[in-house]
Amino acid sequence: MKPNLAVKIGRLKLKNPVMAASGTFGSEYAGLADIDKLGAIVMKTITLKARTGNPPPRIAETASGMLNSIGLENKGLDDFIKNKAPLLKGVKTAVIASIAGDDEGEYAELAERLDRVGRVDGIEINLSCPNVRHGDREYLIAQDEKAVYAIVNSVRKSTGKTIIAKLAPNVTDIAGIAKAAESALTDAVLLTNTFFGMAVDIDTLKPVLGNISGGLSGPAIKPLVLHMVWKTYKRAKIPIIGCGGIMDYKDALEFIICGAAAVQVGTANFVNPNTAVEIIGGIKNYMVKNRTKDVNKLTGSLNA
């Protein structure tokens, strides 16, 4: 039996449901992993203009995960179009660009210009940007339903390509935020980005990260995100992409069974750049063993 692993996210047909997550996998991995086997690769988030990112140190190890505070360092949209997109020409998998901005206008401009870049098959909207104000308090876009709606809506109007709204986990009602993105006509929601976290050097009393706080990823967050996927699956009508601490095919299957149509692998790439490729093989073997013909049948199959 040859199981079907192909999935559809909006208009995008992926040969399998396993993608490499933004910021954790680049074309420099070409010799270390068989990129062509992946369902898709998501590029590091780009902004309109170049950003220098946060002060070092930007990475810290934790008990079962890692903290990062890269701070969206990137060379900007022009550089992406001129220098990065051409490198992806021969890659035989879907390429998804990831965008972030300060307001609707910036997100819309990024989407509009990427819409004309042939090698970009889809656009992921990174909503973990801190620029929503309520009085003297600042929130991430992803923490505010109205802001999520406005940004996703502006991107939707600027591109016909498949769009994915990447949500942040530090919210009370993740399904409510997903519904806001859905009503702004995103093709899919991605759960989730990293959790806020920090670490302290007890000898110097200083924060370990130069930016004081950062984002926690890796195995520590898997049960938390899994629960969010399940909660969201029960309310959302669009595909959910699960991402958080996926280290092997069993983790990936847990996400799919809880309602994810596809998954992304992030931190695991730093341990073994071939993890995502190995996960595809593991899912295939599981399907053969269990006589599952179509991976889409597994989505949301939780026996609860």
Ligand SMILES: Cc1cc2nc3c(=O)[nH]c(=O)nc-3n(C[C@H](O)[C@H](O)[C@H](O)COP(=O)(O)O)c2cc1C
């Ligand atoms: C070093 C590092 C850099 C990241 N950069 C980005 C980024 O540029 N854009 C983004 O949307 N997410 C970024 N992420 C978040 C990951 O894409 C992913 O959502 C998160 O790490 C959770 O998945 P994981 O536990 O499998 O790593 C980054 C994560 C790490 C560890």
